[in-house]
Amino acid sequence: MIQQIAELLRDEIDELEFVERTAGLVRPLPITVPDEGGVATKMMPVAINNEVPCEMEEMMYLIPDSSVMSIVFFEDGGTAIERTDSWYLHCRSTVRMVAWFNLKMINPDYQDATLLMAHLVSAMPKYIANMDLITGIVVFPAGEAVKETVYSAYDLNLEENMYFAFPYDYGAFEFEVVYRIPKNCLDEIIIDPDVC
Numbered sequence: 001m002i003q004q005i006a007e008l009l010r011d012e013i014d015e016l017e018f019v020e021r022t023a024g025l026v027r028p029l030p031i032t033v034p035d036e037g038g039v040a041t042k043m044m045p046v047a048i049n050n051e052v053p054c055e056m057e058e059m060m061y062l063i064p065d066s067s068v069m070s071i072v073f074f075e076d077g078g079t080a081i082e083r084t085d086s087w088y089l090h091c092r093s094t095v096r097m098v099a100w101f102n103l104k105m106i107n108p109d110y111q112d113a114t115l116l117m118a119h120l121v122s123a124m125p126k127y128i129a130n131m132d133l134i135t136g137i138v139v140f141p142a143g144e145a146v147k148e149t150v151y152s153a154y155d156l157n158l159e160e161n162m163y164f165a166f167p168y169d170y171g172a173f174e175f176e177v178v179y180r181i182p183k184n185c186l187d188e189i190i191i192d193p194d195v196c
Contacts, residue, residue: 002093006074013123018106023047023073028153042155064163069105088180095175104167113169137179145172
């Protein structure tokens with residue numbers, strides 16, 4: 001469910017002029033990459049809505065480099081069922097918006113990403129229209145994530161990687177999303193739509 005909501009949140013920031021690469025919900029995926037000693041397996045951010053990526057370029061799409069202006073994606077912080085009633089499960093999910101910026105490409109006068117993060121946060125809607133089974137969707141800004149935790153799920157060597165020091169910057173902001181899903185009157189599950 002939160003995957004669909006993350007896709008809608010991504011759509012809200014896609015139109016911002018300084019946003020170049022985006023993805024909805026992302027997960028760490030082990031990828032074999034060339035290393036000094038041959039090859040190594042590293043955890044990299046890969047969009048959940050992608051099929052299993054086969055090309056190295058697809059796998060590196062969300063990895064910062066100097067040719068990219070910015071990268072923004074979302075991480076799942078978990079979902080709790082707050083209450084149930086006769087008709088609905090009332091849920092609360094945490095979604096983290098992770099952003100990386102090449103300040104030199106956006107505006108050489110910028111010293112950090114404060115203004116850019118503010119624009120991303122302000123682009124998030126408070127209400128999202130009902131979709132399929134998910135209704136009553138409300139998005140609340142929860143706060144900025146501790147910088148040391150951003151990118152911590154991935155093997156990107158923040159201390160050694162030049163793309164995490166000026167003129168680059170990064171950050172993350174967390175949102176609480178409340179919504180409800182029906183307990184009854186669900187569509188029938190169709191295993192194979194081609195079978196008569």
